[in-house]
Amino acid sequence: MALKPPAKKVRMKEQEPQERIHNFFEVALGYSEREAMEEAKRCLQCVHHPCVSGCPVGIDIPGFIKKIKENRFYEAVKILKYYNNLPAVCGRVCPQETQCEAKCVVGKIPGSEPVAIGRLERFVADWEAVNVKDNQIELPENKNKKVAVIGSGPAGLTAAADLAKQGYVVDVFEALHKPGGVLVYGIPEFRLPKSIVDREIAYIKSLSVRILVNTPVGRAVTVEELLQNYDAIFIGVGAGTPKFMNIPGTNLNGVYSANEFLTRVNLMKAYLFPEFDTPIRKGKKVVVVGGGNVAMDAARSALRLGAQEVTVIYRRTEQEMPARKEEYFHAVEEGVHFRWLTQPIEYLGDEKGTLIGVRCITMELGEPDKTGRRKPIPIEDSDFVIEADTVVEAIGTDANRFLLNQFKGLSINKWGYIVADEQTGATTLKKVFAGGDIVTGAATVIEAMGAGKKAAYWIGKYLEGEFNPWK
Amino acid sequence: MSNEILKKTKLAPQVYDFIIKNEEIAKRAKPGQFVVVRIGEKGERIPLTIADTYENSFRMVVRAVGKTTYELCMMEEGQHLSDIAGPLGNPSEIDYFGDVMLIGGGVGIATLLPIAKELKRFNNRLHVILGGRNKDYVIMLEEFENLCDELIITTDDGSMGIKGVVTDGMDLVMKNTKINIAWAVGPTIMMKFCSIKAKELGIEKIWVSLNPIMIDGTGMCGACRVTVDGKMKFACVDGPEFDGEKVDWDELLKRLSQYRDEEEISFGKFKEQVGDLSWL
Numbered sequence: 001m002a003l004k005p006p007a008k009k010v011r012m013k014e015q016e017p018q019e020r021i022h023n024f025f026e027v028a029l030g031y032s033e034r035e036a037m038e039e040a041k042r043c044l045q046c047v048h049h050p051c052v053s054g055c056p057v058g059i060d061i062p063g064f065i066k067k068i069k070e071n072r073f074y075e076a077v078k079i080l081k082y083y084n085n086l087p088a089v090c091g092r093v094c095p096q097e098t099q100c101e102a103k104c105v106v107g108k109i110p111g112s113e114p115v116a117i118g119r120l121e122r123f124v125a126d127w128e129a130v131n132v133k134d135n136q137i138e139l140p141e142n143k144n145k146k147v148a149v150i151g152s153g154p155a156g157l158t159a160a161a162d163l164a165k166q167g168y169v170v171d172v173f174e175a176l177h178k179p180g181g182v183l184v185y186g187i188p189e190f191r192l193p194k195s196i197v198d199r200e201i202a203y204i205k206s207l208s209v210r211i212l213v214n215t216p217v218g219r220a221v222t223v224e225e226l227l228q229n230y231d232a233i234f235i236g237v238g239a240g241t242p243k244f245m246n247i248p249g250t251n252l253n254g255v256y257s258a259n260e261f262l263t264r265v266n267l268m269k270a271y272l273f274p275e276f277d278t279p280i281r282k283g284k285k286v287v288v289v290g291g292g293n294v295a296m297d298a299a300r301s302a303l304r305l306g307a308q309e310v311t312v313i314y315r316r317t318e319q320e321m322p323a324r325k326e327e328y329f330h331a332v333e334e335g336v337h338f339r340w341l342t343q344p345i346e347y348l349g350d351e352k353g354t355l356i357g358v359r360c361i362t363m364e365l366g367e368p369d370k371t372g373r374r375k376p377i378p379i380e381d382s383d384f385v386i387e388a389d390t391v392v393e394a395i396g397t398d399a400n401r402f403l404l405n406q407f408k409g410l411s412i413n414k415w416g417y418i419v420a421d422e423q424t425g426a427t428t429l430k431k432v433f434a435g436g437d438i439v440t441g442a443a444t445v446i447e448a449m450g451a452g453k454k455a456a457y458w459i460g461k462y463l464e465g466e467f468n469p470w471k
Numbered sequence: 472m473s474n475e476i477l478k479k480t481k482l483a484p485q486v487y488d489f490i491i492k493n494e495e496i497a498k499r500a501k502p503g504q505f506v507v508v509r510i511g512e513k514g515e516r517i518p519l520t521i522a523d524t525y526e527n528s529f530r531m532v533v534r535a536v537g538k539t540t541y542e543l544c545m546m547e548e549g550q551h552l553s554d555i556a557g558p559l560g561n562p563s564e565i566d567y568f569g570d571v572m573l574i575g576g577g578v579g580i581a582t583l584l585p586i587a588k589e590l591k592r593f594n595n596r597l598h599v600i601l602g603g604r605n606k607d608y609v610i611m612l613e614e615f616e617n618l619c620d621e622l623i624i625t626t627d628d629g630s631m632g633i634k635g636v637v638t639d640g641m642d643l644v645m646k647n648t649k650i651n652i653a654w655a656v657g658p659t660i661m662m663k664f665c666s667i668k669a670k671e672l673g674i675e676k677i678w679v680s681l682n683p684i685m686i687d688g689t690g691m692c693g694a695c696r697v698t699v700d701g702k703m704k705f706a707c708v709d710g711p712e713f714d715g716e717k718v719d720w721d722e723l724l725k726r727l728s729q730y731r732d733e734e735e736i737s738f739g740k741f742k743e744q745v746g747d748l749s750w751l
Binding site for chain 1: 495496499504509513514515516538539553554555556557558559686687688689690691692693694696697698703705708722725726728729730733734736737740
């Protein structure tokens with residue numbers, strides 16, 4: 001019996017590196033129907049399906065893969081959409097290697113790769129977009145209760161969709177002119193085309209979710225008004241404020257936060273300047289500080305803007321960097337340089353206030369810290385200068401205090417994030433729930449979606465009178 | 472939130488006064504706050520101050536300096552701006568102070584107006600200095616005349632008021648009245664010199680309204696960072712008003728020049744399309 005599946009995932013076609021560094025089109029090109037069915041055959045359909053436990057939104061993974069194998073794609077869509085409101089997004093940007101695919105039994109066979117669950121999810125979502133014209137799901141009877149969702153990123157959109165599917169009236173408040181949060185301002189086109197985000201948002205709107213753009217809560221609509229006019233509130237505003245190293249020269253022209261750099265590129269389409277009005281510095285020599293996915297996105301965007309040399313500097317080593325392997329490999333293929341154990345200590349500028357270089361110091365790894373990672377320690381007198389006309393600091397984000405300060409009675413922890421029950425998302429303030437990065441600090445799209453999903457469930461229970469932690 | 476241009480009036484060469492329909496902003500805006508505007512699908516997001524509010528609309532005064540502001544100033548009554556987010560920023564901290572000095576230059580005069588009105592509502596005595604290149608650029612004169620207790624006009628060429636700059640006006644006010652608090656709104660370089668002058672004259676605090684490069688206006692991008700009292704502040708959420716004596720002006724002036732080359736490209740291309748703009 002040929003039970004043992006092929007060792008390797010069916011390869012997904014990609015744009016060649018030398019070609020793709022000159023455009024912002026998507027790098028990975030997706031599976032054909034035949035390729036998807038072939039990959040689906042690798043799934044063992046094991047009874048205890050450990051993959052599902054690795055998924056923050058608990059998708060019936062073997063279920064939808066089985067339908068692909070059987071060439072019943074429409075049924076695969078239905079299963080997937082039941083659990084996940086943003087499958088085309090998740091199929092592209094979820095870190096499957098540490099979630100569902102990490103638990104896959106096929107992946108445990110020596111020499112074998114796990115089933116390409118992410119690629120299959122992407123396939124199903126993209127198949128639907130092409131082949132299903134009007135996938136209107138039937139909504140339950142309107143329950144005449146209103147929920148306000150603050151923020152239209154992955155957490156907010158998921159919560160909104162799930163609440164609408166339960167029959168609640170949902171208004172989503174978004175400060176920017178376009179919904180999607182980090183999906184539209186943070187993740188570049190070559191990794192997540194905006195047309196795909198638009199498509200999934202159109203689906204969420206089709207569930208009767210109202211999205212109010214240009215509406216910063218706390219200013220355009222007050223917290224008191226929300227508390228008065230809605231039966232429950234979900235805060236999913238993300239952790240949007242950029243952190244800076246705060247080293248000398250931070251305010252030189254040419255020094256960007258990753259948020260600013262990526263917002264210009266993605267949301268404002270600065271790579272199409274002057275066709276689009278928002279400019280961006282098209283650096284020749286670019287240094288990106290950080291080792292996460294955001295750093296990879298910034299480095300690869302800089303290349304596509306026409307940089308001759310892009311160097312990522314990270315204070316630990318390749319082993320410790322938090323970026324997804326796939327993104328890191330893509331960056332390497334595209335010619336991004338990496339300098340490990342390197343930390344910027346000063347930005348150097350000319351008399352006009354323009355960046356000309358980065359003074360760095362070499363680090364060594366000491367004892368593991370509380371997180372288990374070895375702590376980088378500067379080596380004395382090891383500093384050197386990298387020539388650069390653009391720097392992007394991608395060292396993480398903090399909670400934006402401006403909204404939270406206005407929620408009187410909402411407990412905030414010492415890092416500035418909202419204190420919320422891990423299971424339910426309930427905060428310390430009556431009828432207010434929260435989830436996503438504003439509770440956990442910067443994390444992944446799917447974790448934020450998981451939090452939105454859980455909160456939507458418990459908000460439903462609260463509105464039905466079956467759950468009340470504020471008694 | 473229709474964002475329709477209800478009324479457009481020319482105040483000075485390249486300076487236009489707009490009344491925009493937007494009930495939400497009209498209902499909530501307070502003096503000192505601003506909006507972020509995007510006029511069309513391919514447009515950039517630019518911050519503009521709210522000059523006044525009415526029942527269902529608000530007022531903003533725009534000077535055409537680059538592509539986007541020219542394009543905006545060329546829009547007509549009945550047209551719609553695609554996006555306006557706001558009100559944003561902290562309102563001015565207004566109270567009864569007694570004698571207050573208010574200094575306005577260029578379109579900063581429009582930003583100053585709601586602050587002046589609110590200060591008057593708190594029964595302050597207003598000593599106002601308005602400056603412009605020449606008499607054509609001193610806008611909103613009548614509105615200030617009806618409001619202030621002392622009014623000094625300065626023009627570079629002496630075509631109206633005294634020949635000189637606003638800081639000369641500050642000296643004049645201080646000759647007769649002891650001032651402890653002031654507001655200065657105008658070009659960055661003007662606010663810098665007003666702040667230096669305020670310190671010389673012993674004015675304890677001079678509020679300035681900063682207008683750095685900004686994208687989202689909600690503390691997300693960090694483009695609008697300024698150094699105030701040695702600390703990094705975001706003008707959009709920590710400001711836009713700061714104590715002028717503590718602002719690192721030279722750094723701010725350099726940061727404002729960040730996209731000068733790109734602005735020229737963009738504006739050049741725009742002029743090729745629309746032709747002569749000197750009439751505006």
